[in-house]
Amino acid sequence: MQSIFEAIKDCAKAIDIAIKNEDLGFAKSSNASGEDQLKLDVKSDRIVEERFKEVDVIKNLISEEKEDILELHPQGIYTLCYDPLDGSSLADVNLSVGSIFGIYKGTPEGKNLIASAYVVYGPRVEIGFVTQEDVRPALFRLSEGKFKKISSIELKTKGKLCAPGGTQQHWSSIHKGFIDSLFANGYRLRYSGGMVPDLHQILLKGGGLFSYPGTTDKPQGKLRQLFEVLPFALIYEKAGGEAINDKGERLLALKPKHIHDTTPCFFGSKSEIEALKSAYGV
Numbered sequence: 001m002q003s004i005f006e007a008i009k010d011c012a013k014a015i016d017i018a019i020k021n022e023d024l025g026f027a028k029s030s031n032a033s034g035e036d037q038l039k040l041d042v043k044s045d046r047i048v049e050e051r052f053k054e055v056d057v058i059k060n061l062i063s064e065e066k067e068d069i070l071e072l073h074p075q076g077i078y079t080l081c082y083d084p085l086d087g088s089s090l091a092d093v094n095l096s097v098g099s100i101f102g103i104y105k106g107t108p109e110g111k112n113l114i115a116s117a118y119v120v121y122g123p124r125v126e127i128g129f130v131t132q133e134d135v136r137p138a139l140f141r142l143s144e145g146k147f148k149k150i151s152s153i154e155l156k157t158k159g160k161l162c163a164p165g166g167t168q169q170h171w172s173s174i175h176k177g178f179i180d181s182l183f184a185n186g187y188r189l190r191y192s193g194g195m196v197p198d199l200h201q202i203l204l205k206g207g208g209l210f211s212y213p214g215t216t217d218k219p220q221g222k223l224r225q226l227f228e229v230l231p232f233a234l235i236y237e238k239a240g241g242e243a244i245n246d247k248g249e250r251l252l253a254l255k256p257k258h259i260h261d262t263t264p265c266f267f268g269s270k271s272e273i274e275a276l277k278s279a280y281g282v
């Protein structure tokens with residue numbers, strides 16, 4: 001695991017330099033979810049691919065930016081699923097963006113996720129990292145060229161922030177009623193449109209709810225299971241929170257049928273997830 005984490009740290013440093021210096025234009029290509037790729041998406045994907053060619057325990061790479069599985073080392077034992085630059089459309093307006101990594105042993109699905117990491121590229125560069133063996137995720141910050149551990153991450157039982165994703169016009173009446181009730185109870189809106197900084201903010205400010213529901217235009221939500229949802233589900237559970245879908249099932253119980261499958265998802269402190277379950281009747 002150490003060689004994988006070292007590679008993630010190197011990728012984070014290289015992607016940070018790319019964000020600060022590279023052209024932010026479109027690449028004239030689209031990813032497997034039909035979204036236009038930025039040159040920066042393609043460059044970040046290449047940075048991860050090149051660095052993990054040196055990590056021989058990684059058998060396969062599955063990237064948000066690649067249509068298919070890429071085999072790296074036939075003898076490897078892990079699959080690395082990653083979103084090299086999540087929220088990349090926010091880079092040109094100089095908001096925080098991120099990378100997400102999930103390390104799976106065996107078939108990539110929730111129960112085989114053995115470690116997760118995310119990187120936030122903001123005023124500072126930080127990594128949240130956790131393995132199945134850890135009690136809490138650890139937070140690392142880049143300082144003088146090295147990532148140093150600064151704290152562990154722990155959610156309070158109840159928070160104050162609400163990050164509601166998806167177009168409101170397409171929310172179900174149950175979801176709209178639930179989000180309205182949070183605001184009526186004093187929750188504050190915090191939504192930048194970048195999954196990594198939005199989830200990171202809730203983790204570091206003690207708690208709340210991030211939601212990306214199924215909507216009438218996207219019944220299965222928008223966020224991708226293998227490289228967005230499952231890695232954060234492990235981080236949230238290990239931080240003392242919960243991560244579920246709209247049926248009340250743990251996200252970590254999910255088995256995607258296709259590598260780019262999405263799912264409705266809710267991440268939060270225990271109290272908000274309990275309230276959500278009761279509003280959804282699950």
Ligand code: FDP
Nearest residue numbers: 086087088089165166193194195196
């Ligand atoms: P983006 O499309 O900019 O890459 O991963 C998709 C994502 O961003 C998440 O980072 C973010 O939480 C979500 O989409 C935002 O979607 P909405 O604009 O529909 O709220």
